[in-house]
Amino acid sequence: MDMLILMGGFAVLCLLGLPVAYALGLAAILTAIWIDLPLEAVMLKTSDGMDDFALLAIPFFILAGGIMAEGGMAARLVNLAKVFVGFMRGGLALVNILASTFFGCISGSSVADTASIGSVMIPQMIKNGYPRLFAVNVTIAGSLQPLLIPPSHNAVIYSLAAGGTISVAHLFIAGVIPGLLLGLSLMALCVYIARRDNFPKGEVIPLGQALVIFREACWGLLTVFIIIGGILSGIFTPTESAAVACIYSFLVTMFIYRDYKWSELPMLVGRVVRTVGMVMIMIGFSVAFGYLMAIMQVPAKVTQFFLTIASDKYTFLFLVNLLLLVLGTFMDLAPMLLICTPIFLPVIKQFGIDPVHFGIIMILNLGIGLLTPPVGPTLAVGCAIGKVTMEAVSRSIMIFYIPMIIVLILVTYIPALTLWLPKLVLG
Numbered sequence: 001m002d003m004l005i006l007m008g009g010f011a012v013l014c015l016l017g018l019p020v021a022y023a024l025g026l027a028a029i030l031t032a033i034w035i036d037l038p039l040e041a042v043m044l045k046t047s048d049g050m051d052d053f054a055l056l057a058i059p060f061f062i063l064a065g066g067i068m069a070e071g072g073m074a075a076r077l078v079n080l081a082k083v084f085v086g087f088m089r090g091g092l093a094l095v096n097i098l099a100s101t102f103f104g105c106i107s108g109s110s111v112a113d114t115a116s117i118g119s120v121m122i123p124q125m126i127k128n129g130y131p132r133l134f135a136v137n138v139t140i141a142g143s144l145q146p147l148l149i150p151p152s153h154n155a156v157i158y159s160l161a162a163g164g165t166i167s168v169a170h171l172f173i174a175g176v177i178p179g180l181l182l183g184l185s186l187m188a189l190c191v192y193i194a195r196r197d198n199f200p201k202g203e204v205i206p207l208g209q210a211l212v213i214f215r216e217a218c219w220g221l222l223t224v225f226i227i228i229g230g231i232l233s234g235i236f237t238p239t240e241s242a243a244v245a246c247i248y249s250f251l252v253t254m255f256i257y258r259d260y261k262w263s264e265l266p267m268l269v270g271r272v273v274r275t276v277g278m279v280m281i282m283i284g285f286s287v288a289f290g291y292l293m294a295i296m297q298v299p300a301k302v303t304q305f306f307l308t309i310a311s312d313k314y315t316f317l318f319l320v321n322l323l324l325l326v327l328g329t330f331m332d333l334a335p336m337l338l339i340c341t342p343i344f345l346p347v348i349k350q351f352g353i354d355p356v357h358f359g360i361i362m363i364l365n366l367g368i369g370l371l372t373p374p375v376g377p378t379l380a381v382g383c384a385i386g387k388v389t390m391e392a393v394s395r396s397i398m399i400f401y402i403p404m405i406i407v408l409i410l411v412t413y414i415p416a417l418t419l420w421l422p423k424l425v426l427g
Contacts, residue, residue, distance in 0.1 A: 049287025071253030090194020328369020
C-alpha cells in the first residue's frame with residue numbers, strides 16, 4: 001500500500017496536469033504523511049539534492065549554449081556545414097544534421113538545438129523546395145545528437161542520480177561515438193530520401209568564401225576544445241570547464257561576433273534562470289522521491305523482479321529498452337533519469353553491466369521520447385517553428401525512427417561503442 005501511495009500518487013498528479021517536479025514533491029510529502037515520516041526529513045533530502053557542487057555545471061552549460069544560440073553561432077555553424085555537404089543532392093537536409101552535430105557540442109540540449117538550428121534551416125529548406133514536414137522532421141531528428149555529444153547536461157543529471165559515483169568525464173566521452181553514429185545514420189537516410197524524391201542540389205562554395213566561413217565559425221567551435229580539452233588534460237573539472245566555456249562564449253558573442261545587443265542580455269539571463277530553477281526544483285524533489293523509494297525498498301524489489309523474469313543481461317536490456325521507450329513518450333528525459341537511475345543501478349550491478357554504458361543507453365532511449373507525442377517537447381518546438389501540426393509530424397516522422405532504433409540497438413548490445421573511447425582517452 002505504501003508503494004501504491006508513492007507511485008500511484010505521482011502518476012495521478014501527472015495525469016491531472018501538474019508539472020512533473022511538483023508531482024514528485026507532493027507524492028513524496030503525501031507518502032511521508034502516510035507512513036508517519038517527519039516532513040523535515042523530506043525537506044532535508046530536497047535541499048541536500050540541490051546542494052551539490054557538480055550541479056553548477058548545468059546552469060553554466062545552459063547559459064553558454066543560450067548565449068551562443070542567440071548570438072549568431074547557429075547561423076555560422078549552418079554556413080560551415082554547407083561547405084562540407086551543402087553541394088550534394090538533398091544537401092540542405094545534410095547541412096541541417098551536420099549543423100546540429102556542431103551545435104550539439106556547444107548547447108547540449110535537444111530543445112535548444114531545434115530552436116536555434118530550426119529557426120535558420122527550416123525556412124531555408126522550405127524556400128528551396130523541400131517539403132515542410134520533411135524539413136521539420138530532419139530538424140527534430142538531428143537534435144537528438146546534443147543529448148549524447150558532450151557537453152550533455154543530461155550526463156551530469158545521470159551522474160547525480162547515480163549518487164555521484166559515475167564520472168561525468170567518462171559519460172561525456174562515452175557519448176561521442178554513439179552521437180556521431182546517430183548523425184551518420186540520419187544523414188544516410190536523408191541521402192536515400194533525397195535521391196528517391198529528387199530533392200535539389202546545392203552549390204559548391206568557393207575556397208575563398210569557405211575559408212572566411214571557417215574563420216568565423218572556428219571561434220564557436222573552440223568552445224568544444226575548451227570543454228573537452230580542459231577536462232581530458234586535467235586543467236578543469238567538468239564544472240569548471242562549464243564556467244570557463246560560459247565566459248568564453250560571452251566574450252566571443254559580445255566582442256567578436258557582435259550580433260547580440262547588450263540590452264537583450266538581461267532577458268536571456270532571465271530565461272536561463274527560469275530554466276535552471278525548474279531543473280533544480282525537479283532534482284531536489286526527485287532526491288526526496290528517491291529517498292522514499294529507498295525506504296520502501298523499491299530498488300531491491302525491482303532488482304528481484306528483473307532477476308526473476310530475465311535470465312541474462314541481454315534479455316534485461318531488451319525489456320528495459322521497451323519500458324523506457326514507452327515511458328519516454330509520457331515524461332521528459334531529465335525526470336525519467338532521476339527516477340529510473342536509482343531503481344535500475346542495483347539491477348545492472350547484478351548483471352555486470354557497466355553503469356557508463358547503461359547511462360548512454362538511457363539517455364539515447366529517453367531522448368527518442370522527446371520526439372514522440374503526447375509530451376515530446378522537442379517535437380512541439382519543431383512544430384511551432386515549422387508551423388505544422390503535431391499530428392501531421394507524428395505521422396510523417398515514422399521513417400526517422402528507423403535509424404534511431406537501429407543505433408539504440410547497436411549501442412545497447414555493443415558496449416565497445418560507448419566504452420572503448422573513454423578507456424582509450426581516460427584509462
